[in-house]
Amino acid sequence: MSKAQAMTHTPASSAPIDEPPLRLKREMPKWAITCMSVGFVILAWEVFGHDINPVFGSYPSAIAVAFWELLKSGLLLSALAQSMKAFLLGYALAVLVGVPLGLVIGRSRVLEAAIGIFITGAYAMPLVALVPLLVLWMGLGFAVKACIVFLMAVFPIVINTWLGVRAVPKTLIEVGKSFVASDFTILRRIVLPATIPYIMAGIKLAVGRGVVAMVIAEFFTAISGLGAIIINAANSFDTARMFVPVIVLMVLATGLNSFVGFVERKVAPWQSELSGRDEG
Amino acid sequence: MIEPISGQVSMTDVSKSFTLKIDGKLQNVQALKSINFDVKQSEIVTLIGPSGCGKTTALRILMGLETATRGLVTVGGKVVNGCGYDRGLVFQHAELLPWLTAAQNVMFGLEMKGMRGAELKDTAMRYLELVGLQDAANRRPYQLSGGMKQRVGIARALAIDPQVLLMDEPFGALDAQTRESLQGELLEIQARTKKTIIFVTHDLDEAVLLADRIIVMRAGSVQEIIEVPLPRPRGDLGALRGTALFAESRYRVWKALHADQAEAVH
Numbered sequence: 452m453s454k455a456q457a458m459t460h461t462p463a464s465s466a467p468i469d470e471p472p473l474r475l476k477r478e479m480p481k482w483a484i485t486c487m488s489v490g491f492v493i494l495a496w497e498v499f500g501h502d503i504n505p506v507f508g509s510y511p512s513a514i515a516v517a518f519w520e521l522l523k524s525g526l527l528l529s530a531l532a533q534s535m536k537a538f539l540l541g542y543a544l545a546v547l548v549g550v551p552l553g554l555v556i557g558r559s560r561v562l563e564a565a566i567g568i569f570i571t572g573a574y575a576m577p578l579v580a581l582v583p584l585l586v587l588w589m590g591l592g593f594a595v596k597a598c599i600v601f602l603m604a605v606f607p608i609v610i611n612t613w614l615g616v617r618a619v620p621k622t623l624i625e626v627g628k629s630f631v632a633s634d635f636t637i638l639r640r641i642v643l644p645a646t647i648p649y650i651m652a653g654i655k656l657a658v659g660r661g662v663v664a665m666v667i668a669e670f671f672t673a674i675s676g677l678g679a680i681i682i683n684a685a686n687s688f689d690t691a692r693m694f695v696p697v698i699v700l701m702v703l704a705t706g707l708n709s710f711v712g713f714v715e716r717k718v719a720p721w722q723s724e725l726s727g728r729d730e731g
Numbered sequence: 732m733i734e735p736i737s738g739q740v741s742m743t744d745v746s747k748s749f750t751l752k753i754d755g756k757l758q759n760v761q762a763l764k765s766i767n768f769d770v771k772q773s774e775i776v777t778l779i780g781p782s783g784c785g786k787t788t789a790l791r792i793l794m795g796l797e798t799a800t801r802g803l804v805t806v807g808g809k810v811v812n813g814c815g816y817d818r819g820l821v822f823q824h825a826e827l828l829p830w831l832t833a834a835q836n837v838m839f840g841l842e843m844k845g846m847r848g849a850e851l852k853d854t855a856m857r858y859l860e861l862v863g864l865q866d867a868a869n870r871r872p873y874q875l876s877g878g879m880k881q882r883v884g885i886a887r888a889l890a891i892d893p894q895v896l897l898m899d900e901p902f903g904a905l906d907a908q909t910r911e912s913l914q915g916e917l918l919e920i921q922a923r924t925k926k927t928i929i930f931v932t933h934d935l936d937e938a939v940l941l942a943d944r945i946i947v948m949r950a951g952s953v954q955e956i957i958e959v960p961l962p963r964p965r966g967d968l969g970a971l972r973g974t975a976l977f978a979e980s981r982y983r984v985w986k987a988l989h990a991d992q993a994e995a996v997h
Contacts, residue, residue, distance in 0.1 A: 625796055626839075628814050629814050630891065631815060
């Protein structure tokens with residue numbers, strides 16, 4: 452390559468002339484869009500909800516009144532505490548069991564062939580049908596509720612983790628091998644961090660399934676917690692009151708979801724950089 | 732008994748076959764057919780050949796990532812059986828761990844080797860300095876350019892102080908300018924560390940510029956081993972490209988690579 456050719460490759464270093472003043476690009480933040488969307492839905496519900504017979508439907512202001520009454524009587528908080536205890540225990544166990552199980556199944560050809568089929572099958576298991584059986588085994592108390600939450604939440608976590616492990620590039624594993632890392636070290640130092648986005652997606656999916664499982668458990672075992680409020684209100688055709696726990700659970704699940712997202716950005720800060728998405 | 736010399740590599744009668752499923756039938760594909768070559772201490776040898784000629788397979792067997800179906804591989808007089816700290820591998824696309832900083836990536840190999848504490852940090856920084864990246868120590872891979880990533884890859888492999896550096900087309904994905912500067916840097920690093928280097932490439936110029944000897948491979952065999960009569964140190968690689976000696980060496984390798992086509996005319 453000639454020198455002249457090399458010269459043409461040097462970047463032009465002339466000073467910018469009359470560069471227009473830097474304009475900050477202002478985009479509406481995502482939370483603002485979300486707030487507007489939620490506000491619009493609540494408003495529309497309020498406007499059109501009044502026309503519906505209060506047995507068949509309700510509207511936000513009536514639900515707010517019912518919420519305040521339930522809160523004042525102390526019923527809502529005690530029911531919430533009761534429900535959350537079972538939910539959190541089942542959910543935490545699902546994460547603690549699901550992630551390692553998914554990692555191991557994804558790494559081992561034999562375990563994948565031997566256990567994978569049960570996991571895939573169990574994910575689609577109609578758990579409601581099995582609740583009476585679980586009650587026979589464990590009674591009507593707290594244990595059976597946590598167990599139902601666990602069974603609903605664990606499989607999406609296992610499956611997502613497992614899929615994530617399979618998506619880890621082979622060459623990253625070979626980096627570990629080339630430095631004589633043991634299988635366990637490769638699992639902990641390479642496979643686990645590489646799988647975090649999948650694991651977090653599974654943990655988020657499990658929030659929704661866990662909440663549904665908790666309400667099912669409260670319907671079909673000893674009637675208690677938020678599920679009890681729903682059933683009792685529904686049986687007395689108090690629709691506004693019935694909506695209170697439903698909405699509380701939706702808000703709670705959404706909050707838990709964004710908390711998981713927050714944790715993900717804390718433990719895997721490189722991930723949002725890699726995908727180039729701002730998660731504001 | 733002859734004392735084995737650190738950094739010596741030999742492949743004796745090495746064959747490798749894979750079982751592949753082609754058109755629904757299991758078939759044995761012979762990737763390497765009875766390969767023989769020796770590499771001296773502190774020598775730079777490039778493996779060149781068209782894709783599918785087995786050069787990468789040979790390197791992976793040397794590294795211990797694949798096992799030979801037949802034959803003997805030794806490094807520093809010891810038989811290769813799996814990966815070891817006597818060999819350091821530089822990957823085609825660097826393959827840095829995206830969640831670790833440049834320094835932590837270099838430390839990774841050292842930690843695997845059992846190094847801890849202040850020594851670990853100091854060693855990693857020393858090798859980052861060797862590749863000119865001391866100021867980028869805390870950047871993560873996505874904040875590094877392609878050339879910088881590959882420098883970290885080289886530092887990571889060198890940090891464990893292997894006898895032999897194995898490089899699998901490490902500059903193949905880089906732009907021409909970056910590739911040229913890294914070739915020069917690699918030669919400087921080699922002059923300082925005296926490591927034996929086995930370098931896989933499909934770039935004719937690169938093979939000649941870097942190597943003491945070039946092993947031309949074709950269809951799983953060593954076709955020819957060509958000595959490169961260029962002086963060491965190589966000095967300015969740009970100027971070297973203009974010399975008659977370079978052109979002559981390059982032509983010899985080119986001819987060897989195209990020998991099969993000459994035969995095919997018949």
